[in-house]
Amino acid sequence: MSVTSARGFTAAGLAAGIKENGGRDLALVVNQGPRYAAAGVFTSNRVQAAPVRWTRDGLADGVLHAVVLNSGGANACTGSQGAHDTRATAERAAARLGAAPADVAVCSTGLIGVPLPMDRLLAGIDRAADGLSESGGKDAALAIMTTDTMPKTASAGHDGWTVGGMAKGAGMLAPGLATMLVVLTTDAVVDSGDLDRALRAATRVTFDRVDSDGCMSTNDTVLLLASGASGVNPEYAGFAEAVRVVCDDLARQLVKDAEGADKEIRIEVTGAASEDDAVEVGRSIARNNLLKCALHGEDPNWGRVLSAIGTTKAAFEPDRLNVAINGVRVCENGSVGEDRALVDMTGREISIRVELDAGADSAVIWTNDLTAAYVHENSEYSS
Amino acid sequence: MSVTSARGFTAAGLAAGIKENGGRDLALVVNQGPRYAAAGVFTSNRVQAAPVRWTRDGLADGVLHAVVLNSGGANACTGSQGAHDTRATAERAAARLGAAPADVAVCSTGLIGVPLPMDRLLAGIDRAADGLSESGGKDAALAIMTTDTMPKTASAGHDGWTVGGMAKGAGMLAPGLATMLVVLTTDAVVDSGDLDRALRAATRVTFDRVDSDGCMSTNDTVLLLASGASGVNPEYAGFAEAVRVVCDDLARQLVKDAEGADKEIRIEVTGAASEDDAVEVGRSIARNNLLKCALHGEDPNWGRVLSAIGTTKAAFEPDRLNVAINGVRVCENGSVGEDRALVDMTGREISIRVELDAGADSAVIWTNDLTAAYVHENSEYSS
CATH class of the missing domain: 3.10.20.340 (ArgJ beta chain, C-terminal domain)
Known part of the structure; x- marks a missing residue:
């Protein structure tokens, strides 16, 4: 029931000191392979945070090894410093994991227009890399929360393969109440083209149909990583349906935990x-x-x-x-x-x-x- | 400073028993001539109240003798009964004033989907017709209030001619917070084509640029009636500017009195x-x-x-x-x-x-x- 439900994934979540209240604020999700196919969808807001631009560019080849996520700061509207900080984040994780920086996605959420405390963030990446585990999905889900009152995870298991995921923020790709970040993982053997197709089909009828408060974030990101660790290559329709079910589950959790809502x-x-x-x-x-x-x-x-x-x-x-x-x-x-x-x-x-x-x-x-x-x-x- | 500031207009405002709280709820504004040119702009909402449809049709010939306005009920989404009730309203006023029913505009504001108490409304029209006066503008402005906390009137005087008006409801033609009803009057000699041109130019940059809460009403109506009682035929540009000034004044009053707003x-x-x-x-x-x-x-x-x-x-x-x-x-x-x-x-x-x-x-x-x-x-x- 998390981002580590599928085989081939490890994760960690900890307090790096980005949030002023000392809460968990840094998550690392790592695809341990043997395959590294990935896809992503992003906010349609034209004002996009530095991590959105970085991750979109890095995903052009359909490959991701890891995702670094931080709460406590959106790194949006932060100019060239913001772009530099996102790159430094990816580079640090890449160095620790033996991956190329472009294969490390970065997601940030929190205040707009405030630079991230990079010393603490980078030190946190080192600690997260040391603490990666196959049971780290729950900690990762906790570390990406902002005004969420509870962590959001889901999974759908099938004959020999699984789709799992985590989400934060009552929001969406088109309008959203707060930054919505979602990381989905699967151990199915699926190439990046089919991941992209399944992810777009799923988000179109789930996250894109949540409209809590009509506001669209600068940071919304949904990623889907496939390790291939199950060795199973599922039929496309069944796989796409599993992705949709997990997205629908997470989307409903977002609506239930929207800021201040009673209904x-x-x-x-x-x-x-x-x-x-x-x-x-x-x-x-x-x-x-x-x-x-x-x-x-x-x-x-x-x-x-x-x-x-x-x-x-x-x-x-x-x-x-x-x-x-x-x-x-x-x-x-x-x-x-x-x-x-x-x-x-x-x-x-x-x-x-x-x-x-x-x-x-x-x-x-x-x-x-x-x-x-x-x-x-x-x-x-x-x- | 009201709908009776311009010569050739009388008005009345009273409690007809439409509002449950017994407050003023019926206004009548009458053009006493010698001319009866008029123009109007209406909500762009596709779900339009019966009085909007009636008044738009009646204005096709650019002539209005009077306007009946009620608060306490919008007569929107009321089906054929609603259309019948609006016609009966216009017919009663027309009979009392010796005018054609089609030359009586009707404006309603209040609850959607509730039939109007026609017995009380029609009796109120009789009393209003009996009470018409050249100083009735203030009472009329009071009678069209719903959640407004104060009446809204304005005027702009020029060399021998005047534009005056009243408004209710912090709202607008495109989106509005509540039904916006506005009646403007002038004693200038202006034909209906120029009235229409001046009114559209004015509302485009005043009421249409107020967006209090993004919601658009089914009843928004802005009317401009010209009696020609001054005998002065002003230059178009000067007249249009006077209309814009009065609309801008009323629009600002709407923003200042928007429901629940502090800023x-x-x-x-x-x-x-x-x-x-x-x-x-x-x-x-x-x-x-x-x-x-x-x-x-x-x-x-x-x-x-x-x-x-x-x-x-x-x-x-x-x-x-x-x-x-x-x-x-x-x-x-x-x-x-x-x-x-x-x-x-x-x-x-x-x-x-x-x-x-x-x-x-x-x-x-x-x-x-x-x-x-x-x-x-x-x-x-x-x-």
């Missing part, structure tokens, strides 16, 4: 003329602050759902829209439907189902409510 | 390759919840400004971005600039100036901070 909101848009339409409508609903406040107050405010749908370019007719909240169809044909008093919203999960009546496509977007705790948490620290 | 935030984007780019960047910053929380906490979090810019398609290079907050250039060339401790954010107004270094165009967007009070206010009532 997990599942928005299902059906009857869309295209999947893009369904996603656009779902995302518009997910980002409507008025609705997110209403749901926090357990108010089945379907009027705010309709006003959010109305801002999109999706195909629909206003007087053919239906909306069900927790199974009660409170809006029928764009007007008043069943009695809203029938809607029970006391549970933590809320389901909103929208029928566009314009086609056969659908999509699910996950979001959270907007709470005073979110405001407090994000008023009181810089990131 | 008014002026976002100026300069050096843009086009005005559209400047608006896109400003709006992206205005809608970033993480930044709005930080500003609430008086944290000059320029990293969140950059991450918001990075989500746009505007022309810019990340390492050439400059950001000043309250005059301190905290970000230079996409990296750390002047000491953020120098930024004084204790005042109510916050200025963010972004230099894209990609051209010569610019735009100003106004928004608010995100507060726990906003969450509380919007968790506890339906709209």
Whole structure:
């Protein structure tokens, strides 16, 4: 149930002194081979942190030997010093592991615009390299946490091979609440082309459909490393499904642990003329602050759902829209439907189902409510 | 300083019993002529309330005799009953005023998806028609308030002619926090074509550049009525500028009275390759919840400004971005600039100036901070 669930991987997580509170802040994940295929997807924000640029470049050949991750500092908007620091991080780990620097990915999360304390970070890499173990996945998951309240790990085992992983930060590739970092590992024998294909297919319908607070990070990174240690070369479809299952599990954990949230909101848009339409409508609903406040107050405010749908370019007719909240169809044909008093919203999960009546496509977007705790948490620290 | 500042207009505002709390909830504004030219702009939301559809249709000939406005119910998403109720509203006022129903505009604001109490509303129209006066502008401004904490009026006087107006709801045509209703009046002699041109030019750079919470209403309406009672036919440029000044005044009042807000935030984007780019960047910053929380906490979090810019398609290079907050250039060339401790954010107004270094165009967007009070206010009532 972690980044070391798959054979051929070791990891460590420790306190290097990057975080001011002395907590764990440095993780190292190492692929021990015999194969080193890898793939990655990154934030689509055009303002990208130095580690994102480094890792993307290094992944051009589809090979990674290791990943260094730090919390306590995003190394974003740090200019040429930031690029230098990321390179130094990769070089130190590479030297300790006998790998090429370009084969060491770097992921950072924390404050933007603050240089990393490199002495402590580099010393931490040495200690992490000394402490690598096949049971180090849990420590690594702890070391990448920022405002997360619990570590996030998952795995899916199959006939002789496994996909495992860890994540931090209630966020996503397109919009995210905080930097989302994910490292997935597998001992299956898969080449980098298939890793890339499976990873993009999985993130598109999992992390990319989480929209907690509409904000997109400068650092989001999802990596998938394959050691080939199982000796098993699975059928592509089965492998891709295992990657999707692990991503879905981690994505759900991100939503459950979003900053300040009290509710997990599942928005299902059906009857869309295209999947893009369904996603656009779902995302518009997910980002409507008025609705997110209403749901926090357990108010089945379907009027705010309709006003959010109305801002999109999706195909629909206003007087053919239906909306069900927790199974009660409170809006029928764009007007008043069943009695809203029938809607029970006391549970933590809320389901909103929208029928566009314009086609056969659908999509699910996950979001959270907007709470005073979110405001407090994000008023009181810089990131 | 109101909708009756210009000659040729009478108004009334009273409690018709639409609001449960017994407050003023019905306003009537009447053009007494001798001319009846008019223009309007409406929400771009595709889910539009019945009164929006009615008024848009009625304005096709550029003539309005009167405007009926009610708070206490938006008459949105109310199906054919809603359309019937809006027509009945216009017909009752028209009968009392000796006008054609199509020349009576209707504006509604309040809960979505709830039918209006028509008996009380129609009786209220009778009483309002009986109570019309040339000093009724203030009462009318009070009667259209919902969560507004104060009435909003403005006027601009010129050589022999005047533009006056009233507004409710911290919102806008494109996104708005609540329904925004605005009625502007003038005694200048202006035909409906020039009214339309002046109104569109004014709203484009005033109400359309307020983005308090990113949500767009189903009911936003801005109307401009010209009585010609001054007998003065002003030069177009001077008239258009007077309309812009009144719209700008009212727009600023909307921002100052936004739900739960503690700060008014002026976002100026300069050096843009086009005005559209400047608006896109400003709006992206205005809608970033993480930044709005930080500003609430008086944290000059320029990293969140950059991450918001990075989500746009505007022309810019990340390492050439400059950001000043309250005059301190905290970000230079996409990296750390002047000491953020120098930024004084204790005042109510916050200025963010972004230099894209990609051209010569610019735009100003106004928004608010995100507060726990906003969450509380919007968790506890339906709209």
